[in-house]
Amino acid sequence: MTQADRDGASLDPENWDDLRAQGHRMLDDMFDNLATLTERPLWQAPTAEQRARYRAEAPRGPGALADVHNQFMTDVAPYGSGNRHPGFMGWVQGGGTGVGMLAEMLAAGLDANLGGRDHMPIEVERQIVAWMAELFGFPADASGLFLTGTSMANLCAVLIARDRALGADVRHTGVRDVRVVAYASKGVHSCIVRAMDMTGLGWDRLRLIETDADHRISLPALEAAIAADRAAGLTPFLVVGTAGSVDVGAIDDLNGLADIAGREGAAFHVDGALGALAMLSPTLAPRLAGIERADSLALDFHKLGQIPYDAGFLLVRDAAAHKRTFTYSEAAYLRHAERGLAGGEFWPCDYGPDLSRGFRALKVWFSLKTYGFDALGAVIRRTCDLAQTLAAKVEASPELELLAPVGLNIVCFAYKGADNAAIVADLHEAGRVAPSTTTVAGKTAIRAAIVNHRTGPNDIQALVDGVVALGRAQAAAREARGG
Numbered sequence: 001m002t003q004a005d006r007d008g009a010s011l012d013p014e015n016w017d018d019l020r021a022q023g024h025r026m027l028d029d030m031f032d033n034l035a036t037l038t039e040r041p042l043w044q045a046p047t048a049e050q051r052a053r054y055r056a057e058a059p060r061g062p063g064a065l066a067d068v069h070n071q072f073m074t075d076v077a078p079y080g081s082g083n084r085h086p087g088f089m090g091w092v093q094g095g096g097t098g099v100g101m102l103a104e105m106l107a108a109g110l111d112a113n114l115g116g117r118d119h120m121p122i123e124v125e126r127q128i129v130a131w132m133a134e135l136f137g138f139p140a141d142a143s144g145l146f147l148t149g150t151s152m153a154n155l156c157a158v159l160i161a162r163d164r165a166l167g168a169d170v171r172h173t174g175v176r177d178v179r180v181v182a183y184a185s186k187g188v189h190s191c192i193v194r195a196m197d198m199t200g201l202g203w204d205r206l207r208l209i210e211t212d213a214d215h216r217i218s219l220p221a222l223e224a225a226i227a228a229d230r231a232a233g234l235t236p237f238l239v240v241g242t243a244g245s246v247d248v249g250a251i252d253d254l255n256g257l258a259d260i261a262g263r264e265g266a267a268f269h270v271d272g273a274l275g276a277l278a279m280l281s282p283t284l285a286p287r288l289a290g291i292e293r294a295d296s297l298a299l300d301f302h303k304l305g306q307i308p309y310d311a312g313f314l315l316v317r318d319a320a321a322h323k324r325t326f327t328y329s330e331a332a333y334l335r336h337a338e339r340g341l342a343g344g345e346f347w348p349c350d351y352g353p354d355l356s357r358g359f360r361a362l363k364v365w366f367s368l369k370t371y372g373f374d375a376l377g378a379v380i381r382r383t384c385d386l387a388q389t390l391a392a393k394v395e396a397s398p399e400l401e402l403l404a405p406v407g408l409n410i411v412c413f414a415y416k417g418a419d420n421a422a423i424v425a426d427l428h429e430a431g432r433v434a435p436s437t438t439t440v441a442g443k444t445a446i447r448a449a450i451v452n453h454r455t456g457p458n459d460i461q462a463l464v465d466g467v468v469a470l471g472r473a474q475a476a477a478r479e480a481r482g483g
Contacts, residue, residue: 089433
């Protein structure tokens with residue numbers, strides 16, 4: 001018995017068997033919840049009474065774990081965002097898996113802090129880095145890091161490019177009299193714009209370049225913008241390519257961008273949040289030609305990789321440059337040692353903004369080891385095939401119109417002459433399928449992002465049938481009102 005046990009200060013249970021039994025009930029409930037997804041609405045709004053229970057005062061005394069679990073199952077579990085459901089097509093979110101859920105439980109049980117030091121969870125993360133370097137054609141000594149998501153990975157990439165251009169002293173002196181410029185397409189994710197703000201460079205130093213008919217960055221327009229900036233005394237420091245744009249899933253000409261970045265002496269970064277993991281599919285991988293030339297690559301395992309949230313990732317070609325951007329050696333309490341627990345050659349806190357870091361790599365490692373690269377690649381290929389199926393159904397219907405080419409697994413379409421935003425909201429409230437909206441060529445589009453490994457042909461047909469029925473209902477209502 002420890003001193004904490006004798007003093008009653010430990011949070012461990014008095015009876016581990018009771019906790020074990022309750023834990024089994026909780027795990028079984030989540031397995032049942034996953035197994036019966038289609039028996040419940042994809043989404044439903046919580047009641048006012050349920051919301052009110054989460055405005056209560058903080059608990060001062062203990063409560064029974066079973067009661068807390070029952071409240072979760074009643075108030076929380078049925079009212080999630082719906083991304084696990086096969087009819088979820090609203091945003092680019094994976095559906096998770098039972099394997100990932102179990103691995104997350106193991107990671108929480110181990111409670112490892114992956115900021116650094118010498119322990120095996122660090123080696124698991126390094127294994128994923130090595131696998132991703134091989135998958136994407138990066139050098140074997142490339143560095144990598146798990147983060148919350150691609151927004152953070154993109155921010156880190158901009159910081160690395162900033163320091164590459166302005167020198168390491170910028171970390172001490174700050175950004176002053178900025179004369180450097182970054183370039184990305186108008187279809188780039190907004191987190192790149194935010195990264196320019198958060199790095200101190202500012203939005204004015206990001207050029208958003210026109211896109212072509214396929215929604216890819218226009219290389220001639222990019223070269224013209226660079227020429228104009230050079231004439232004005234500005235220096236290109238970063239070119240961002242998109243491997244799967246958030247609106248329509250377009251993939252930029254990555255080889256073309258790599259050529260331009262190389263000629264201009266700029267870093268070449270690829271935002272692959274949506275599409276980079278298509279490299280797992282031999283059929284889709286050729287569409288990402290040039291990604292192996294990137295200086296850095298951001299991606300999300302919690303999208304096409306089907307890993308439970310969150311699991312963002314950054315891969316960097318030049319490990320030394322990566323470390324220079326983030327390492328801080330003056331804190332005595334973070335001093336590395338040659339042996340003991342404070343040893344270890346790789347401390348992730350030297351490669352990113354977080355000192356305290358969870359064991360995100362474990363659920364990715366478990367999933368890759370359990371399913372294998374080939375099976376995950378086949379799932380990704382299937383989502384793209386389903387997108388083509390949806391596009392074909394749209395083009396075959398006289399009532400629907402396709403608003404953008406389908407490059408990967410996103411389909412943007414509309415019911416002609418209808419309030420498509422209202423159609424989407426009605427679909428959400430019906431609880432069978434859930435697309436989202438975006439704007440394409442000035443039109444409100446119904447956006448179907450087919451990411452979930454559970455989505456199948458019946459879900460595609462349900463989306464089409466739902467849109468057509470609601471579009472017709474709107475037309476009938478207009479006619480009844482006299483036009």
